Amino acid sequence: MYMANAAELIPADATPGDMVPQPYTITAQRKDTYDTFTLDMVVGDGKPVMAFAPGQFNMLYAFGVGEVPISISGDPTTNDRLVQTVREVGSVTSALRRLRKGDTVGVRGPFGTAWPVKEAEGSDLVILAGGIGIAPLRPVIYSALKRRRKFGRFVIMYGSRTPHDLLYYRELQQWKARYDIEVEITVDRAIGPWRGNVGVVTTLVPRVKFDPLSAIVMVCGPEIMMRFGIMELRRANVPEDNIYISMERNMKCGCGLCGHCQCGPLFVCKDGPVFRYLQMKRLLNIREI
Amino acid sequence: MQDLGPYLKEHKFLQGMTDEHIELIVGCASNVKFDPGEYVCREGQEADRFYFIRQGRLALQLMTHDRGAMTIQTVNPGDVLGWSWLIPPYVWHFDCKAVELTRAIALDGTCIRDKCEKDHHLGYEVMKRFAHVMVERLLATRLQLLDVYGKRS
Numbered sequence: 001m002y003m004a005n006a007a008e009l010i011p012a013d014a015t016p017g018d019m020v021p022q023p024y025t026i027t028a029q030r031k032d033t034y035d036t037f038t039l040d041m042v043v044g045d046g047k048p049v050m051a052f053a054p055g056q057f058n059m060l061y062a063f064g065v066g067e068v069p070i071s072i073s074g075d076p077t078t079n080d081r082l083v084q085t086v087r088e089v090g091s092v093t094s095a096l097r098r099l100r101k102g103d104t105v106g107v108r109g110p111f112g113t114a115w116p117v118k119e120a121e122g123s124d125l126v127i128l129a130g131g132i133g134i135a136p137l138r139p140v141i142y143s144a145l146k147r148r149r150k151f152g153r154f155v156i157m158y159g160s161r162t163p164h165d166l167l168y169y170r171e172l173q174q175w176k177a178r179y180d181i182e183v184e185i186t187v188d189r190a191i192g193p194w195r196g197n198v199g200v201v202t203t204l205v206p207r208v209k210f211d212p213l214s215a216i217v218m219v220c221g222p223e224i225m226m227r228f229g230i231m232e233l234r235r236a237n238v239p240e241d242n243i244y245i246s247m248e249r250n251m252k253c254g255c256g257l258c259g260h261c262q263c264g265p266l267f268v269c270k271d272g273p274v275f276r277y278l279q280m281k282r283l284l285n286i287r288e289i
Numbered sequence: 290m291q292d293l294g295p296y297l298k299e300h301k302f303l304q305g306m307t308d309e310h311i312e313l314i315v316g317c318a319s320n321v322k323f324d325p326g327e328y329v330c331r332e333g334q335e336a337d338r339f340y341f342i343r344q345g346r347l348a349l350q351l352m353t354h355d356r357g358a359m360t361i362q363t364v365n366p367g368d369v370l371g372w373s374w375l376i377p378p379y380v381w382h383f384d385c386k387a388v389e390l391t392r393a394i395a396l397d398g399t400c401i402r403d404k405c406e407k408d409h410h411l412g413y414e415v416m417k418r419f420a421h422v423m424v425e426r427l428l429a430t431r432l433q434l435l436d437v438y439g440k441r442s
Contacts, residue, residue: 130437130438131437131438132438160438161436161438161439165438186363188433188436188438189433190348190359190360190361194360195388195389196363197346197363197365198348198360198361198362198363199362199363199429199433200429200432200433202429202432203425203429206367207365207366207367221437221438222437222438224432224435224437225432225437225438228428228432
């Protein structure tokens with residue numbers, strides 16, 4: 001398939017910003033699972049990559065094919081490369097998967113709200129992630145591990161469909177081996193020689209140790225998983241006010257202009273993707289939205 | 290012989306139960322241990338026990354002719370294993386195998402059923418708690434069936 005290049009599609013006098021993509025060069029592409037891959041990118045002219053906050057996303061442009069919103073999954077405390085984990089689900093993400101080292105991607109962003117990592121200092125930090133939902137939470141993990149002493153207990157609960165679908169498995173094992181972080185992993189279906197937990201991720205909630213009244217809980221995954229996960233967190237006495245979720249909607253402009261991602265009175269791209277659960281509680285139960 | 294009363298009193302499954310009822314349950318309890326690979330029960334066998342898991346991990350499995358033993362759920366410390374002892378015909382519906390060294394408290398199902406028949410208050414307390422476990426498992430199973438991580442989700 002023909003793919004246009006940056007020079008053809010970005011006017012020479014355009015300044016990269018919210019509406020104009022900046023060309024980034026791919027330095028590595030890693031296959032995480034059979035349908036998910038991670039791109040490492042640097043700015044074409046050698047400048048430091050964009051600063052971002054955990055939870056924010058970029059619009060990635062496969063030139064001549066289209067744009068998709070992708071969460072930033074790298075370390076926010078370093079600026080040597082931009083890391084984005086992509087799941088191949090359509091034509092644009094397929095085009096991104098075909099890109100190789102040295103190819104160019106257009107990047108607009110970063111957009112959206114961030115996880116409340118700073119606000120969680122002094123409290124227990126709990127992460128509940130399902131599937132590719134771990135990707136936008138990985139920057140939180142990097143940030144928290146860099147300042148581990150600032151937090152109380154640190155718990156990660158992560159679930160996926162099968163062992164083959166687990167993202168960042170090697171890193172998860174490294175984190176699990178640390179004495180100062182509790183990592184629980186489960187899969188919905190066990191295949192192969194898997195000896196770990198089998199069952200949905202929500203069943204991990206009653207098993208882990210944290211102070212429910214003060215913990216800050218960050219939840220990301222399919223919407224139905226988040227709903228059931230929040231039910232479990234509420235049963236464990238976590239106040240609604242301490243729960244944060246990351247929403248996914250069909251985003252186009254990334255900056256609240258086009259309205260594609262409207263969710264009730266909110267734009268997921270601009271007012272989110274990270275929301276306090278209380279902001280979204282009522283909207284999550286409206287079928288039309 | 291070790292008194293299992295203090296452990297059972299602390300167990301979340303029995304929280305809120307009177308000391309008198311817990312004493313009745315302790316009379317049906319014993320300590321058990323399963324080595325890795327050892328079967329706790331087999332599909333079709335008489336279900337005459339249930340277990341409070343203290344340590345280790347168990348795998349609930351279904352044997353399929355084409356894919357072998359498939360683990361459908363794991364049971365971990367703090368969990369309760371088994372309700373088949375409560376509902377006729379009192380047979381296990383799954384295989385259950387220890388994934389790692391597992392210690393548990395076994396409760397004699399016939400003993401508990403007899404005591405529940407004699408003391409319906411105890412029976413109600415036990416049924417309430419098992420109904421809760423069953424609802425939790427049903428919800429988890431429904432979520433599992435939805436395959437929420439699929440591409441269409």
